[in-house]
Amino acid sequence: MKFSLSVILTMLGGIGVSLWAYTPWWGFVPVAFLLALIIHQVPAKAFASGFLGMLLAWGGLSWWIDWQNTSLLSKQVAFLFPLQGSSAALILLTGILGGILGGVAALAGSYLRVIKSKSE
Amino acid sequence: MRILPFFCSAAITIGLVVVLDRPLGKVPPLGSFFSPQYGFWQNAEPVNQDFGGALSLQGLQGPVQVYFDDRLVPHVFADNDQDLYFVQGYLHARFRLFQIDLQTRAAAGRASELAGSKAINFDREQRRLGMVYAAENALKEIEANPQFRSLFDAYTAGVNSYIDQLTDAALPIEYKLLQCKPEKWSNLKTALLLKMMSKMLSAGTENDLANTNAKSVFMPDELQQLYPQVPDSLLPIVPKGTIFPKPAIIPIKPTDADSLYFNNKSTVTAQTLDRPDPGNGSNNWVVAGSKTQSGYPILANDPHLELSLPSIWFEIQLKTPTHNSYGVSLPGSPFVVIGFNDSIAWGVTNSQRDVKDYYEIKFKDETRSTYWFNGEWVPAKMRIEEIKIKDSLSVFDTVAYTVFGPVQFDNRFSNAAAADRNLAVRWAAHDPSNEGLTFYKLNKAHNYTEYEEAIQTFTCPGQNFIFASRAGDIAIWQQGRFPARWDGQGLYVMPGQDSSYLWQGYIPQQENPHAINPERGYLQSANQRAADGTYPYFIPGSYITARGVRIDNKLAAMSGITPQKMMELHADYFNITAEDIRPVLLANIDEGQLNVKEREFLEIFRNWDFLATPDSKGQTIFQSFWDTVQVSIWKDEISRTSPLATWPTEQTTIEWLLRDTVYRYADDINTPQVETLAMTVTTSFKKAASFLQLKEAEGKLTWSRFMNPSLYHLLKDALPAFARKGLSVGGYGNIVNAIKHSHGPSWRMIVHLVDGIEAYGVFPGGQSGNPGSRFYDNNLSVWEKGEYNRCWYMRENDRSSEQVKWVLQFNKS
Numbered sequence: 001m002k003f004s005l006s007v008i009l010t011m012l013g014g015i016g017v018s019l020w021a022y023t024p025w026w027g028f029v030p031v032a033f034l035l036a037l038i039i040h041q042v043p044a045k046a047f048a049s050g051f052l053g054m055l056l057a058w059g060g061l062s063w064w065i066d067w068q069n070t071s072l073l074s075k076q077v078a079f080l081f082p083l084q085g086s087s088a089a090l091i092l093l094t095g096i097l098g099g100i101l102g103g104v105a106a107l108a109g110s111y112l113r114v115i116k117s118k119s120e
Numbered sequence: 121m122r123i124l125p126f127f128c129s130a131a132i133t134i135g136l137v138v139v140l141d142r143p144l145g146k147v148p149p150l151g152s153f154f155s156p157q158y159g160f161w162q163n164a165e166p167v168n169q170d171f172g173g174a175l176s177l178q179g180l181q182g183p184v185q186v187y188f189d190d191r192l193v194p195h196v197f198a199d200n201d202q203d204l205y206f207v208q209g210y211l212h213a214r215f216r217l218f219q220i221d222l223q224t225r226a227a228a229g230r231a232s233e234l235a236g237s238k239a240i241n242f243d244r245e246q247r248r249l250g251m252v253y254a255a256e257n258a259l260k261e262i263e264a265n266p267q268f269r270s271l272f273d274a275y276t277a278g279v280n281s282y283i284d285q286l287t288d289a290a291l292p293i294e295y296k297l298l299q300c301k302p303e304k305w306s307n308l309k310t311a312l313l314l315k316m317m318s319k320m321l322s323a324g325t326e327n328d329l330a331n332t333n334a335k336s337v338f339m340p341d342e343l344q345q346l347y348p349q350v351p352d353s354l355l356p357i358v359p360k361g362t363i364f365p366k367p368a369i370i371p372i373k374p375t376d377a378d379s380l381y382f383n384n385k386s387t388v389t390a391q392t393l394d395r396p397d398p399g400n401g402s403n404n405w406v407v408a409g410s411k412t413q414s415g416y417p418i419l420a421n422d423p424h425l426e427l428s429l430p431s432i433w434f435e436i437q438l439k440t441p442t443h444n445s446y447g448v449s450l451p452g453s454p455f456v457v458i459g460f461n462d463s464i465a466w467g468v469t470n471s472q473r474d475v476k477d478y479y480e481i482k483f484k485d486e487t488r489s490t491y492w493f494n495g496e497w498v499p500a501k502m503r504i505e506e507i508k509i510k511d512s513l514s515v516f517d518t519v520a521y522t523v524f525g526p527v528q529f530d531n532r533f534s535n536a537a538a539a540d541r542n543l544a545v546r547w548a549a550h551d552p553s554n555e556g557l558t559f560y561k562l563n564k565a566h567n568y569t570e571y572e573e574a575i576q577t578f579t580c581p582g583q584n585f586i587f588a589s590r591a592g593d594i595a596i597w598q599q600g601r602f603p604a605r606w607d608g609q610g611l612y613v614m615p616g617q618d619s620s621y622l623w624q625g626y627i628p629q630q631e632n633p634h635a636i637n638p639e640r641g642y643l644q645s646a647n648q649r650a651a652d653g654t655y656p657y658f659i660p661g662s663y664i665t666a667r668g669v670r671i672d673n674k675l676a677a678m679s680g681i682t683p684q685k686m687m688e689l690h691a692d693y694f695n696i697t698a699e700d701i702r703p704v705l706l707a708n709i710d711e712g713q714l715n716v717k718e719r720e721f722l723e724i725f726r727n728w729d730f731l732a733t734p735d736s737k738g739q740t741i742f743q744s745f746w747d748t749v750q751v752s753i754w755k756d757e758i759s760r761t762s763p764l765a766t767w768p769t770e771q772t773t774i775e776w777l778l779r780d781t782v783y784r785y786a787d788d789i790n791t792p793q794v795e796t797l798a799m800t801v802t803t804s805f806k807k808a809a810s811f812l813q814l815k816e817a818e819g820k821l822t823w824s825r826f827m828n829p830s831l832y833h834l835l836k837d838a839l840p841a842f843a844r845k846g847l848s849v850g851g852y853g854n855i856v857n858a859i860k861h862s863h864g865p866s867w868r869m870i871v872h873l874v875d876g877i878e879a880y881g882v883f884p885g886g887q888s889g890n891p892g893s894r895f896y897d898n899n900l901s902v903w904e905k906g907e908y909n910r911c912w913y914m915r916e917n918d919r920s921s922e923q924v925k926w927v928l929q930f931n932k933s
Contacts, residue, residue, distance in 0.1 A: 029137060070167050104132050
């Protein structure tokens with residue numbers, strides 16, 4: 001329950017931040033960090049939910065954009081990386097990048113939460 | 121103890137953000153680049169993008185409507201000229217920002233700001249050629265007229281109003297990849313863009329340095345043979361038989377010309393790094409009502425330039441209550457450059473005239489601050505050029521400016537290891553001029569008189585302006601400010617120590633080659649020499665003869681002409697050069713020396729129909745064979761100097777081979793034996809055949825596989841993913857359908873001057889410079905198939921037409 005909630009909120013937070021023009025590209029990082037503070041999970045689960053949430057956010061957003069664009073650009077940009085022109089790989093890579101950052105941010109948040117609760 | 125994991129994970133998080141926020145060598149910051157909010161995903165334009173809307177912008181005087189059709193061609197309806205060009209600037213920025221930025225930075229010798237230190241020599245060369253100097257001089261001329269200046273100001277304001285509202289997320293993808301930002305536009309940049317065209321079309325139409333080296337090894341009679349001024353088979357732009365008036369200027373050859381100039385045997389080691397493509401040329405022609413089915417004239421033009429993505433052209437319609445023109449514009453400049461309005465049509469080809477000469481300067485000392493001129497030491501104007509380099513310290517270059525122009529090559533900038541001669545460049549593009557005014561006036565011209573008046577302000581590069589009017593007139597003028605030369609002046613580096621070798625004047629406007637309403641009912645230009653030997657001026661240039669002959673022959677034979685027949689001529693793959701030379705080549709092959717495979721190639725060549733179609737093997741065989749023959753004949757001779765002397769033109773070689781089969785140049789001077797033509801031709805064929813065999817094994821024997829017609833993105837090899845390769849087209853530079861590897865008809869236009877104007881146009885590419893847009897290359901397949909788009913020439917009552925896909929309303933804020 002907590003896990004799913006965490007994933008969904010991370011995902012929504014990631015999407016929300018991306019659609020709001022005034023944050024830098026890493027604006028979702030503090031959001032993932034804060035969510036892990038609020039929703040207490042063991043560090044491994046925190047990382048997993050942060051990773052998954054952001055994978056869905058960035059992966060989802062890029063998939064949506066790519067769909068509207070009928071993959072015109074992604075096929076070309078995929079050749080700039082060793083991805084053999086695969087749009088799917090590019091979307092996955094986008095999701096993974098967001099996911100890793102979301103994961104470590106949530107991880108840090110969960111450790112801080114642990115410290116706080118220990119010190120209470 | 122939990123503190124440690126927290127700090128580690130926090131440090132990793134922050135560390136990752138920092139790393140992904142920085143460029144890693146050439147790779148852009150991956151964090152922002154992959155971000156769906158900021159990165160390349162933002163450039164993935166939805167295929168159902170709505171280009172309409174309403175904008176309130178400062179700088180407009182009133183409302184402007186832009187109607188986009190389904191090819192994203194904007195039809196701009198404004199109430200006055202300033203608003204018209206303001207919106208044109210906005211649209212050029214909206215769709216081609218990176219292009220106009222990159223092109224003007226390159227023109228100004230600022231490529232190093234984007235590309236780093238590998239572009240330093242390129243940039244130094246642009247500064248030393250005086251590109252910015254030329255643009256500054258043009259700008260003074262443009263800004264001298266307040267009314268005209270306001271048009272440039274409006275264009276600049278329009279470009280900037282787009283740039284000003286650009287967010288990081290909306291930056292074109294190239295900026296994200298290169299990690300830089302666009303610069304604000306200025307009138308100087310527009311002037312630079314126009315000078316970029318001058319450079320493309322007139323910085324490579326002379327061979328002074330290579331010719332000087334040729335002069336050092338060949339005798340005067342040999343020079344005449346190798347580099348004749350007037351080819352035998354020339355079909356000039358001005359119909360043969362035209363009587364030319366007596367020349368108003370008769371330039372006087374300096375008394376010491378024979379010793380100091382013609383018989384001077386010293387060489388030059390300087391070479392230009394970045395020479396414009398010698399194929400930068402074009403075709404245009406016009407047929408009068410007497411030859412058309414409708415009785416109205418038809419005009420056709422296809423400029424041959426580098427085929428890039430995005431295209432050098434941007435299709436547009438510009439309309440106010442007083443004028444309404446349609447055609448292609450050059451992003452970076454206002455106006456329609458090639459096109460038509462409701463009364464006339466016009467087009468351009470390159471004149472190929474030599475308007476750039478080199479003068480040898482004698483400096484007093486290492487500082488180069490004084491030089492010897494007319495019997496005394498005079499000060500040079502020293503101009504310090506700062507070349508900024510991406511991620512590095514600036515490099516400085518001091519260029520000496522003399523009475524002739526900038527000293528392009530000296531001890532600080534030369535390609536030889538040893539110090540070489542100091543060469544100043546005198547280039548017509550440096551002179552104050554206002555080419556933009558010509559296009560502005562042509563956009564508004566109604567008839568022949570206004571066209572003739574409009575072209576007078578066009579000084580450089582020389583262009584053949586072709587013309588047709590609804591009233592029935594057809595005309596062509598070779599327009600430019602051309603120096604009046606004494607015979608031989610400007611072929612070689614000239615002494616620069618006194619004024620006797622300066623240009624003594626310009627050919628008066630009325631004496632520029634031209635023709636109006638000839639009886640034969642057609643006119644054409646295809647980069648050939650404008651007139652035959654009866655023209656009373658010396659007019660050296662880098663002419664191409666073959667296409668003009670073919671076009672002239674075809675037009676002469678046609679009657680009842682329709683636009684469709686003109687399209688067929690644009691698509692003509694006939695290789696007239698091959699037709700001329702094949703008999704000689706076949707007659708000189710010793711078949712006894714050929715093996716089975718070679719005979720096979722020979723049979724194909726023998727039976728070939730001279731058409732350079734995409735699937736032709738005969739064209740591939742011919743071209744490889746003929747190139748090898750030419751190299752075999754000339755390489756030994758022109759290698760007698762280093763750098764090489766000028767290659768004789770293909771036309772010259774053909775004409776000699778046709779008239780003299782005991783051709784002494786067939787001999788390879790580096791071998792003890794004396795080769796005959798037959799020996800050289802046979803050896804060349806065998807050599808070509810072995811090369812062709814390899815190609816055949818790779819599946820590249822057919823012409824389009826061999827030539828691999830491709831369009832490259834502006835950043836070329838840096839972004840191969842944005843290129844389009846392997847097009848199924850044929851042709852060659854000396855064929856009417858002049859497609860080479862990545863060069864050729866950048867715009868094909870046919871204008872039939874009937875009521876309402878029936879016009880067709882196509883360019884390989886699309887209106888948008890964004891590789892993520894469906895309008896990046898949507899016209900490519902049309903062009904590839906030899907087809908055309910119908911130009912929608914909108915009128916007032918077309919505003920509510922179904923053909924309007926999007927409306928962009930501009931209001932003054």
